[in-house]
Amino acid sequence: MTAEIRTPRPAPQYFLQPQTFSTKKARNGDTPRDTMLPKPPVKSAPPISRIFPHRPSIRKAQPISFKPHKNCILSPHYNTAIKDLFFDQCFEIVCKLGVGSFGEVFKVRSKEDGRYYAVKRSRERFRGECDRRRKLEEVAKHEELPRHPNCVGFVKAWEEKQHLYIQTELCHTSLCNFAEHNHNIPEQIIWNYLVDLLMAVKHLHDHDLVHMDIKPENIFISDDGICKLGDFGLVLDLRKGVDLSEAQEGDPKYLAPELMAGKFGKPADVFSLGITILELASDLDLPRGGDLWHQLRCGTLPEEFLLGISGDLKEVLKKMLESEPSRRATVDEILNMSCVTLVWKRRKREQVTRSVVSSGKCFIRGLLSLLFTLWLTITYPLQSLLPQHLQHTPTKDSLMSHPPEWDHSFSDDDLFDDEGISLHNTSLGAPLDFSSSSDDSARDHDGFLIPHVPAQKACTTPGLRYHPTHHPPRTYFSNSSGSPVLSCHDNIFSSSPMASRSSRRDYEPNDSITPNTSFHQADEDMAEAAKLGIEPKNLMGVIMRQTFLM
């Protein structure tokens, strides 16, 4: 028998490929970064009715929750007798935010609390019970994650007409969109985002959860510039033991090398975050495969990726992109690096300040509502003691059924009251005089009392002519968007913008008019009013209006 002569196997060589990365700036947004992800293949499945012949069709929206004691009422505003979808009944759709492989995401305004949210609606109907269960997994994973300021907050989920809806906190944009439209991002911002994301990943890892799909598309930026981790569809719960048949790896571009060998664990998130930050800092489209892809996973960071990046950031990136998972730094180790700790402490301070401010706002809102209720409780019984014609004080009910009308599309006319008084001219400085209020002519067309305002005190803006009539001047306060939102002295229940335009003003060209008075100004006005002894009724008007606006 002749021995088989074996020639040595050739050493592996990567195919030489044209470079698979380009600068984002060079593309200048002309071509999309990646083509839209393809829809999942539709296998020619038999109709659902044939697979589940006896499955009762669910017509109404069904809440989805995997928490045992969660209140399962979708919304008190939902009328199941109406054919309209729960989504249409309870939300106003503002715009479509984006489309992913799973679904379409809409910016919506909840009719229940008036706040804005993002609602993701699955693109395709459930293709059977298995498909439905798989999609609902995302809800279970999102729900089990404890809340954190650097993770996109989950609100609720429901299914209707074979579609899954997930309502979450609304963010300003995704990191992917941000990077597409912003080049040469200052390193300070990159440090901020890195630390925000490290805090999010730390939160997950502290709960033995692994995200498994960290990439710019799954990272969001809030209105106040905070980076938040989202899309928890692939999260692995290490406490439940990793079932490798269930585990799914994310986008190959951000994939940790050990995942190719089926080693799932926390270091994979560190690597994906490292690639994400490298992409942001270098402004390059990183490769999805090929030579460079392998180089990045062998611990070699090509110099061309690191141009213009500070030494500190390079060091952090090298630790995060270590090829061997056991040698790769953990999130805690990175957070403890002195250059990161500095930013971490600052971001934490900012976080605390933000939460104190928002708690303060909530507290003031609660206090003002309480004050208003107290005021109603005290004044309502007293009213019966007043002569009949003075008994017109609005009740809370009438307030709710006739909320103040805000005119957002205000013109020059709106900056002046009927008598030509600048609305900026805070006439709260003038003490109100109810002495003539017993006269019917001192009531407006709705029958509300109109206080008499002495002209000299009311008109303090030079260059404005004021013709005192029975109408009081107004003070407008602004909301954060700068829209005029309330007027103080005239009765809020009759503050129709149309009524305010009933007569023309006299306007001098050199009038210096500022359309709005800020809340800060409003506080000063209230203090001024208190000094001058303004009636509580008017103060309560101010308080109520502020309560509505907070």
Ligand SMILES: Nc1ncnc2c1ncn2[C@@H]1O[C@H](COP(=O)(O)OP(=O)(O)OP(=O)(O)O)[C@@H](O)[C@H]1O
């Ligand atoms: N909470 C949110 N706030 C603002 N915009 C959002 C929010 N969630 C999603 N979007 C926008 O919608 C787009 C699609 O969302 P998302 O990536 O979550 O969908 P998806 O179907 O889960 O995608 P994929 O599974 O492919 O990651 C995002 O790129 C983003 O622009």
